[in-house]
Structure formats: C-alpha cells, structure tokens
Amino acid sequence: MTLTREDFTTLDNNDPLREFRDEFYLPEGMIYLDGNSLGAMPKAARARALEVIDQEWGEDLIKSWNKAGWFELVERLGAKTAKLIGAEADEVIHGDATGLNVYKAVAAALDMRAGRKKIIMEGSNFPTDNYMVQGLIKQLDQGHEIVFAEHDEIMDAINDDVAVLCITHVHYKTGRLLDMEAITKKAHEHGALVIWDLCHSAGALPVDLNGCNVDMAVGCTYKYLNGGPGSQAFVFVAKRHHGKAVQPLTGWWSHEAPFAFERDYRPRKDVRQFSTGTEPIISLATSEVGLDIFLRADMQEIRKKSLKLCDLFIQLIEERCSGHGFEIVTPRDHKVRGSQVAISSENGFPIIQALIDANVIGDFRAPDIMRFGFTPLYVSYTDVWDAVDRLKKIMDSGSWDQDKFKQVGSVT
C-alpha cells in the first residue's frame, strides 16, 4: 500500500518520544538530518552556558573548582554517559578529542600486550582513528603494524599475534553496525584486547559494553549526544583493567595526587588516569544538558523509532525517487544497521547542496555518499515524508544540476 503524508502525522501523534522534540531548538522550517555529525542544541544548553559564564566564572571565579564541582565534572559526565553505554559509573571519564582517546587507549593496550605487534583496524573507518594509531606506531618504533580489515574480514583477521583491535561500532559512512559481542569474544579467545569507537552509537542505539566484556571504548559527545560543537570526547576503561591500563600522556590530572605537586609521576589507579590536563569547563558543562535529556529517554524506544524512521526513509526513497540512480548503501537488516541512511549517487554532492538549499540538512561523504542521520529525539516521522518530498521535487525538476550547487566548501 502506498504511504501518504497522513500516515506519518499519525505516527507522530502516537510517538512516545514526541515530547522530547520541544526540548531542542531547531530553526523554523528546517529538517535536520545531520545530528550524526553535529547534534541539535538542547534549549536548556543556552541557559546553562550563561550560568557557567556569569555565575561560576564571572562571580565565583577560582572558587568554582570546588563550589561548582569543576574538577569532578569529567567524572560526573562519565557516570552519566556510563548509563547509556552499559558501563559502571566509575569506568568512564570525559575529556579531550576522540582521536586523543584512541591514542591513549591503544597505547595502553599495546603496553598490556607487549610482544604482540598487530593492531586490527578497519581501513575505511573515519580516518582519524587510523591516523592516530599510525602516529603512535611511528613514535613507539617497536615494529607494530596495522592489519586493515573491513567488516566482513575482521573475524578472520583475529589470531594470536594480535595485540588489540580498534574498531568502530557503527561505520560513519555506511551506517553498518558490527557485532560487538562476537568480535570481542573471539578477540579474547586469542588473548587480544578490544577498543570500540562509539562515535556513531552512543546515544543512537543501546550499547552494552560490560555485557560484551569490552576492554576499552571511546566516543564523542557532539554527534548523537548533542553536546555542542567541539565538545569533549569520553573514554571507557573496564574496571578489571584499572591500574593496569596506563596511558602515556601522563599529565597532572592523571596523577595519583594532583594537588600534592610532587616531582615525579605516579599513575592514578582508576579511569581518571585517562585524563590529561585542565578541560574546557564551559563546553563540558554545556554538554551535560544533552546527557541529562538522554537519561530521561528510553533507549529501547529511541532504537525502535530510529529503525522505523530509517525503514520509512528507505521505503519512500525507493517508492518516490526511483529512476534517479540512487543506491541504498546502508544495510537493511536491523541487526547490522546504526541510525543513518547512506545513499550513493554520482551526483551526490550537488544533490545534497540542493537539498540544503531546500532546508533539508544532510551531508556528503566522498566519493559519492549522501548521508542522512536520524535522531529520534528531535526528528519526526513527518520530517521523513517532507525530506523525501523535497528530494523528489529536486530530482524530478533537475534543479540540483546548477553550478551554484557544485562549489565545494572547506567542510562537506
């Protein structure tokens, strides 16, 4: 049966998550399908940022380190994030960029598996993870080697030479979801450690790090978690590794007694050893607002709606935009899909620009992927209908085929 816009408004009316949409600011008329790249702004973030600036910084100044709990903020945010990813409160800490946490986690893991030289990574992964590990290997100069394996090659690549796997749970481009439990289990059978990158899964779907016996994990807060542009990342270290996993960027925030100001380094025995130095407090504080919203939402409902939004988007693309050479790259099987839909098209770049011009925000990933992220807390079913409707008009009229849509900016 062919779907109509009415079907989508009915779905919205029955959506158990519909109340959350009002907690986010979105410009009038915009359909925002890029929350997998930069999450929308929670309305309360603005007030929180002003409070930190005016009161905590302006009025209370240095006193705020104690009075406002600035020093413990990285732990408090960690404890909140832990609830979303199947971790204990004291296994997660916030700080630095994702790439830096990849560096720290892989360095710690290699140290724990001294003698083993192989690191499994996905070559098509978001490149910063690979770049950071390439830099680390060069710096260590101990003959480590990356074994690149794509999603269907990872299991076979695992053997007793592997020190660590550093792989991403949901692929940034295709949206493919890997089997965290099976991969982690096989890695452990061969004595390897596993680090999962959760950039496209934290806040997008239920994650169960301890249920899967994961060793370490990293993730960012500015995508699905709506932490704000450039907000800090987080790192998870399983409790059994505390005191054994020691990262090498041994700044004072990772010292056993930072305010003893000792000459020599002594590592903390908990996840705070993965801290390095003073963090950007305004950004940290603002990102807490996004986390607090998630703690009130049911992650199973988020997953249910996310799958349905993506299913409907795919169905509408196929029903209403056929004949335009679109190919759905994202797996259809729910078991191996994250919360985005990737479509390949040789004209992907100008089509995305024309869509943005029509106030439907997606993004383009070279060489030919149009990427649409679905964030169930603020994307509605009607948005899905309207987005495809606007895409259909652009395709049927050929209006994407204009020079103004072919100019490439510095960020795509």
Ligand SMILES: *Cc1c(COP(=O)(O)O)cnc(C)c1O
């Ligand atoms: C977005 C993303 C990052 C971001 O890295 P930063 O160092 O925080 O800029 C890293 N890894 C993956 C897989 C990502 O999707």
